[in-house]
Amino acid sequence: MPTTSSAPGKVYLFGEHAVVYGEPAVPCAIERRASVTVRERDDDRLRVSADDLTLDGFTVEYGVDGGSPDVDVPTPLIEAAMGYVDASVAAARDAAGRPQAGFDVEIESDIPLGAGLGSSAAVVVAAVDAATRELGVELAPEEVAEYAYEVEYEVQEGEASRADTFCSAMGGAVRVEGDACETLDAPDLPFVVGYDGASHDTGALVAGVRALKDEYDFAEDTVEAIGDLVRQGEDALAEGDVAELGRLMDFNHGLLSALGVSARSLDEMVWAARDAGASGAKLTGAGGGGCIVALDAGDSTETALSLTPTCAEAFRASLAHEGVRAE
Numbered sequence: 269m270p271t272t273s274s275a276p277g278k279v280y281l282f283g284e285h286a287v288v289y290g291e292p293a294v295p296c297a298i299e300r301r302a303s304v305t306v307r308e309r310d311d312d313r314l315r316v317s318a319d320d321l322t323l324d325g326f327t328v329e330y331g332v333d334g335g336s337p338d339v340d341v342p343t344p345l346i347e348a349a350m351g352y353v354d355a356s357v358a359a360a361r362d363a364a365g366r367p368q369a370g371f372d373v374e375i376e377s378d379i380p381l382g383a384g385l386g387s388s389a390a391v392v393v394a395a396v397d398a399a400t401r402e403l404g405v406e407l408a409p410e411e412v413a414e415y416a417y418e419v420e421y422e423v424q425e426g427e428a429s430r431a432d433t434f435c436s437a438m439g440g441a442v443r444v445e446g447d448a449c450e451t452l453d454a455p456d457l458p459f460v461v462g463y464d465g466a467s468h469d470t471g472a473l474v475a476g477v478r479a480l481k482d483e484y485d486f487a488e489d490t491v492e493a494i495g496d497l498v499r500q501g502e503d504a505l506a507e508g509d510v511a512e513l514g515r516l517m518d519f520n521h522g523l524l525s526a527l528g529v530s531a532r533s534l535d536e537m538v539w540a541a542r543d544a545g546a547s548g549a550k551l552t553g554a555g556g557g558g559c560i561v562a563l564d565a566g567d568s569t570e571t572a573l574s575l576t577p578t579c580a581e582a583f584r585a586s587l588a589h590e591g592v593r594a595e
C-alpha cells in the first residue's frame with residue numbers, strides 16, 4: 269500500500285538568515301503544500317518522480333550504492349534536485365533500522381521551488397513522514413522535524429537552521445532559536461505573496477552572509493539587530509498589532525538588504541506593496557530572488573503586485589494550522 273504525507277510551505281514573518289547564527293526567527297506555515305507518496309519496493313532501489321521540477325518532469329532510478337542513475341534529463345540538474353529526497357530516504361531508512369529499503373517516490377507540490385517559501389523543508393518533512401510510515405514507524409511531528417532538520421543541514425552543507433523544517437512539521441506560527449523550537453499562538457495574518465518567478469540556491473546565499481559576517485563586525489551587528497527586531501516582533505504578534513508587525517517587517521527587509529540578500533526584483537515588489545498601502549513588506553527566505561511577503565487585509569497589495577513588471581505571480585496565503593499530515 270503506498271503511503272502519502274503532505275507538509276506546508278512557509279513565509280518568514282521575521283528572522284531568516286540570522287536564525288542560522290542562533291538568533292530567534294518566526295516563520296509561519298502557509299496553505300501551499302508538498303505531497304510525497306512512497307511505496308516500498310522489493311529491491312533496494314530508489315525511483316523518484318518529481319513532475320514539478322522541470323516543465324516536462326523527470327524520473328530517475330538508482331540503487332542503495334548509487335551506481336549510475338537511469339535518468340531522462342541532464343545529470344547536474346538531477347544531482348541538485350535529488351539531494352533532499354535522497355537524504356530524506358536515508359533518514360527514514362535510519363529511523364526504521366532498514367538500511368536496504370527501496371522505494372518508489374512521487375512528489376507533487378504547489379510550493380514554488382527555491383523561492384523562499386520552504387519547498388525544500390516541505391518536501392523533506394513529507395518524505396521523511398511518508399517513508400517512515402511506509403516502513404511501519406510512526407514518528408511524532410517533532411521527531412519528523414528533527415530528522416528533516418538533519419537532512420537540510422547535510423544538503424545545505426552545514427548552513428541550515430531548524431526554522432523551516434520545524435514550521436513545516438508543526439504548522440502554524442513557530443519560534444525557533446538555536447535548538448529551542450516552540451509553537452506560537454498567532455492570529456491569522458493577512459499575508460500577500462509576490463513571486464518573481466526566479467529561484468535561488470539557499471546554501472550559496474547563506475554562505476554569502478556568513479562570509480560578510482566573518483569579514484565585517486557591522487555585518488555581525490546587523491545579524492544581532494535582526495535578533496533584537498524579532499524579540500520586539502514577538503510582542504506585536506502576541507498583541508495582533510498588524511501595524512507594528514508591518515513596520516518591523518519593513519525594517520527586517522532593510523537589514524536583509526544590508527546583508528546582500530535582496531534583489532532588484534524583490535525590492536520592486538516590496539515597494540509596490542508599500543505604495544499600495546501594505547502595513548509592511550519584506551523578502552522571505554534566503555532571498556536573491558523568489559518571494560516577498562506583505563501584510564494587507566484588502567485587495568490593493570495583491571492588485572499592485574500583479575501589475576508590477578518583476579512580479580510573475582501574486583497570491584494571498586493563509587496560515588496553515590496543520591503541519592505534516594497523513595493523506
Ligand SMILES: Nc1ncnc2c1ncn2[C@@H]1O[C@H](COP(=O)(O)OP(=O)(O)O)[C@@H](O)[C@H]1O
Pocket residue numbers: 302318319320321348349350351352353375376377380381382383384385386387388389391468469470471553554
Ligand atoms: N516539487 C519538488 N520536487 C522535488 N524536489 C523539490 C520540489 N520542491 C522542492 N524540491 C527540492 O527543494 C529544492 C529547493 O530548496 P531551496 O533552495 O531551499 O528553496 P526553498 O526551500 O526556498 O524552496 C529543490 O532544488 C529540490 O531539491
Ligand SMILES: C[C@@](O)(CCOP(=O)(O)O)CC(=O)O
Pocket residue numbers: 283284285286287288382383384385386387388427428429430431432470474552553554555
Ligand atoms: C536563509 C534561511 O534562514 C531560510 C531559507 O529559507 P528558504 O529555503 O529560502 O525557504 C536558512 C535556514 O534557516 O536554514
Ligand SMILES: [Mg+2]
Pocket residue numbers: 386387388389432470
Ligand atoms: Mg529551503
